[in-house]
Structure formats: structure tokens, C-alpha cells
Amino acid sequence: MNVNKKKSFPFRKLAITSVVAIVAIASGVGGGGWYWWQSAIAPVEKNAQPSQELLQVQIPEGASANEIGQILEEAGLIRSITAWKVWTRWQGLWESSGGFHAGTYQLSPQASMADIAQTIWSGKVQQVSFTVPEGWTQKQMANYFEELGWFSAQEFLDATNNIPRDRYPWLPEDIPFLEGYLFPDTYQISVDQRTPEAVIGVMLNHFEASALPVYKNRTGYTDLSLDDWVTLASIVEKESVVAEERARIAGVFWNRLRDNITLGSDPTVEYGLGITQTPDQPLTYAQVETPSPYNTYINAGLTPTPIASPGLASLKATVSPEKTDFLYFVARYDGTHVFSRTLTEHLRAQAKIRDQQDAKQNSTNL
Structure with a gap:
């Protein structure tokens, strides 16, 4: 699915053709048509006992607005696929899949159709967190992720042997694995990014943003190599x-x-x-x-x-x-x-x- 670069959801004013479409639907259901329309786009739980439960839905890559509506209706998040079709046509999203983002979402049945669409449009996918304390080794991290159930310890250790120097050219040339460069902190990632490579990537990004400037801007020990610096710092840490x-x-x-x-x-x-x-x-x-x-x-x-x-x-x-x-x-x-x-x-x-x-x-x- 293409990533839409717009910063906010493209709500549109109700055009004449949209009014006609809504009136046509309303007239087809009798005198209560307008009430039907308001009910169809309202939160599912609006007139029921409020529920705190969030429902998880998976939006696949390349899903159209129609397919997304079917997923939401089957999950019990919207009342009517017909209302979804009319509403997305009104917003100009019916023929295009460019605005919605693939991923796993946690959505509330109490949310309105507009709020649900906004969440998927903006890509606010379900997040999970993990914490790597200072002084942990790769093996400790590997066991931790295995205990979380994300992937096996061995899969993580195998991934640390692959030095992604194409994306991080600052990594030393002769390091056998990534020990020392996986920056310790608390992170949040998409639930769909729970892979060794994605986890390693966010930690290397953090090292690049937080640690590398300290090395580059040092005033003393100017002949100290990056790897020697990290190695000595790791001993100081322990x-x-x-x-x-x-x-x-x-x-x-x-x-x-x-x-x-x-x-x-x-x-x-x-x-x-x-x-x-x-x-x-x-x-x-x-x-x-x-x-x-x-x-x-x-x-x-x-x-x-x-x-x-x-x-x-x-x-x-x-x-x-x-x-x-x-x-x-x-x-x-x-x-x-x-x-x-x-x-x-x-x-x-x-x-x-x-x-x-x-x-x-x-x-x-x-």
C-alpha cells in the first residue's frame, strides 16, 4: 500500500453529488432514512453499555477502501458497509488505496466511523514496547525477546552476526557481531515489526542519533577508534x-x-x-x-x-x-x-x- 504523505485526514465538505447519494440511500429506507444514516456512521457501542475492549484488526497491504470496510464490518467496528462506501466516496477515498496504511490496529467499537478511518489513514498502528537495560549483552537481549515470544534467541543472535554496514556505514569494518552497538533504552515499535532485523534497526538508529555525536564531538582522546571507545565504555558500564x-x-x-x-x-x-x-x-x-x-x-x-x-x-x-x-x-x-x-x-x-x-x-x- 502506498504511503500517503498528507499530514491530516482529508475531510471534505459535503458536495452536491454526495448529498444526492445520501438522500437516495435515506429515501430507500423510508421515513427513518436520516436516522439510519446518523446511526450507521455513529459508534457501534453508542447506545449500548460502554465497552473498554479494543478490537484488533489487520489491514493487508494494498487493501482498497471497500476491502477495509468489509474487514471493519466483520470485526464489528462499523454498523454498515453501505454507509462506509458512501462516506469514503464523499471523502474521495473509494477509488484510491493511497491514503490508508497497512498494519495491525487496535480500534474501539465506541469510535465513530470518521475516527476509525482517521486512525487507519494516519497509520496509527498498534504499538508494543521493549526495554533493554544498560549493560546487557546480546545473549541477554536474545533470551529476553524469546521470553516475550517475539522470536527465538538464536534468530536474534544470528541477526546480530549480519553487520548492516550498507545502512550504517559508520559501523567498524572488522567487528564480528553487533555487541556494544545495540543501544540500551525503552522502545516502541509497531506490532508488525517484531522481527530481529527491525528491533536491531531501531537500536542502531538510536546509537547513531545519541551515541555517535558524543564520539564525533569529543575533545580528548582524538586518536581513539570507535570500536575501542565502545569496548572500553562497555567495561566501564559493567x-x-x-x-x-x-x-x-x-x-x-x-x-x-x-x-x-x-x-x-x-x-x-x-x-x-x-x-x-x-x-x-x-x-x-x-x-x-x-x-x-x-x-x-x-x-x-x-x-x-x-x-x-x-x-x-x-x-x-x-x-x-x-x-x-x-x-x-x-x-x-x-x-x-x-x-x-x-x-x-x-x-x-x-x-x-x-x-x-x-x-x-x-x-x-x-
């Missing part, structure tokens, strides 16, 4: 729980990269092993020592790809980090961290936090 610490954590990582010290980030180990640590089950020494391209305790520099989708705050912090002397930090398990300048201070902080966790565990077991 390490940051308290917003006030985000820029400091970014500053620590920049200091370690500058001094050629491994980042030593737990989330990178977790990503490489496909696990998630908890306060009760932290990473073991064996896991930290397990070789992986993503293990930043073993490998210097950044991970091969981002490890999650960073939010705007982490992306900004990565190019505007706090200037600090800190080189280390360790989690307190309350969302905050202890920051240290030397390895000795860091080891001391680790031991103190470990003792506190052991004492807490012992008191719980009593």
Missing part, C-alpha cells in the same frame, strides 16, 4: 554500579592502559567464560587464570569486542574520565569500590573486604 564512580573507574582504566598494566576486570573474565559471579560465588583463582581472549588479567589492552551495551553515561565517561592517580579498585559488594594508588594499598583493601565478607557469612551461619 564495573560501574554507583553513578558517581563511573568517571573515576574510566580514569583508572585509562591510567592502566597508559602504563601498560592489564585492566584486571572481572566482567571481562565472566564474558569470556559465559558466567556471572555473585557475592556468594565470586570468581575463583582458577577462573581468573583460565586463558581467554577476553581475560584482561592475562591479556594487556582491551578485549577483542565490547562485552555489553554501554549506556550514554558510560560512553561519555570514557571520553571524559576523572583525572586521578588511582590504578586499582575493588568492590565492597554494596555497589561502591575502594580505590587505591599502589598495589600494596590494593591488596590491603582486598584483604579487609574479604575479612568483612567472611565475618558476615559466619554471623549468618550462627
Whole structure:
């Protein structure tokens, strides 16, 4: 169905021929003809107990005004296909399918014929929402969409392997999948757009509109590649729980990269092993020592790809980090961290936090 570019529904004044048509119909039903006409174009539920239920209808691609009227009458949304035919002729829509939009609509039987037509004309299709939190990985998104019943997790992951550089030429050349570039936020899409490709498209559009300007307008780290920026921001995202610490954590990582010290980030180990640590089950020494391209305790520099989708705050912090002397930090398990300048201070902080966790565990077991 062709998309009509008009901004509003083209209501027309009642022409003489239209008057004749309406009068002809009215006269054919006796003295109550005018009442019939008013009743036919009125909401179906007008004289009944009001219903809050919305009815879902599917308008197929290329449907004519006549076919749309049949769909609406069968769904119980309009009283008369005859009235619909007269009314759409009056509006100049009878011979043309150019004004109405295909799609799935939720319509109320209480709406008038004009309101229903306006909804379909303007393409106000049924919307659904989805939310991708900051710091989610592609696998978490895939499982989420499968739980929603939109498509399988594997279908989503397969789609993330197809880099749509023809539509998004700014995407780095050598990325194996879209990890990190699927911008986290709450979205609304048409119910008919619940496909992996459509979902990925709206998230990439949002990255282009919101994140890309931050990178292009940065004043520092001008030699930083887009992929390195997103990769480091994803690590900052996974390490940051308290917003006030985000820029400091970014500053620590920049200091370690500058001094050629491994980042030593737990989330990178977790990503490489496909696990998630908890306060009760932290990473073991064996896991930290397990070789992986993503293990930043073993490998210097950044991970091969981002490890999650960073939010705007982490992306900004990565190019505007706090200037600090800190080189280390360790989690307190309350969302905050202890920051240290030397390895000795860091080891001391680790031991103190470990003792506190052991004492807490012992008191719980009593």
C-alpha cells in the first residue's frame, strides 16, 4: 500500500453529488432514512453499555477502501458497509488505496466511523514496547525477546552476526557481531515489526542519533577508534554500579592502559567464560587464570569486542574520565569500590573486604 504523505485526514465538505447519494440511500429506507444514516456512521457501542475492549484488526497491504470496510464490518467496528462506501466516496477515498496504511490496529467499537478511518489513514498502528537495560549483552537481549515470544534467541543472535554496514556505514569494518552497538533504552515499535532485523534497526538508529555525536564531538582522546571507545565504555558500564564512580573507574582504566598494566576486570573474565559471579560465588583463582581472549588479567589492552551495551553515561565517561592517580579498585559488594594508588594499598583493601565478607557469612551461619 502506498504511503500517503498528507499530514491530516482529508475531510471534505459535503458536495452536491454526495448529498444526492445520501438522500437516495435515506429515501430507500423510508421515513427513518436520516436516522439510519446518523446511526450507521455513529459508534457501534453508542447506545449500548460502554465497552473498554479494543478490537484488533489487520489491514493487508494494498487493501482498497471497500476491502477495509468489509474487514471493519466483520470485526464489528462499523454498523454498515453501505454507509462506509458512501462516506469514503464523499471523502474521495473509494477509488484510491493511497491514503490508508497497512498494519495491525487496535480500534474501539465506541469510535465513530470518521475516527476509525482517521486512525487507519494516519497509520496509527498498534504499538508494543521493549526495554533493554544498560549493560546487557546480546545473549541477554536474545533470551529476553524469546521470553516475550517475539522470536527465538538464536534468530536474534544470528541477526546480530549480519553487520548492516550498507545502512550504517559508520559501523567498524572488522567487528564480528553487533555487541556494544545495540543501544540500551525503552522502545516502541509497531506490532508488525517484531522481527530481529527491525528491533536491531531501531537500536542502531538510536546509537547513531545519541551515541555517535558524543564520539564525533569529543575533545580528548582524538586518536581513539570507535570500536575501542565502545569496548572500553562497555567495561566501564559493567564495573560501574554507583553513578558517581563511573568517571573515576574510566580514569583508572585509562591510567592502566597508559602504563601498560592489564585492566584486571572481572566482567571481562565472566564474558569470556559465559558466567556471572555473585557475592556468594565470586570468581575463583582458577577462573581468573583460565586463558581467554577476553581475560584482561592475562591479556594487556582491551578485549577483542565490547562485552555489553554501554549506556550514554558510560560512553561519555570514557571520553571524559576523572583525572586521578588511582590504578586499582575493588568492590565492597554494596555497589561502591575502594580505590587505591599502589598495589600494596590494593591488596590491603582486598584483604579487609574479604575479612568483612567472611565475618558476615559466619554471623549468618550462627
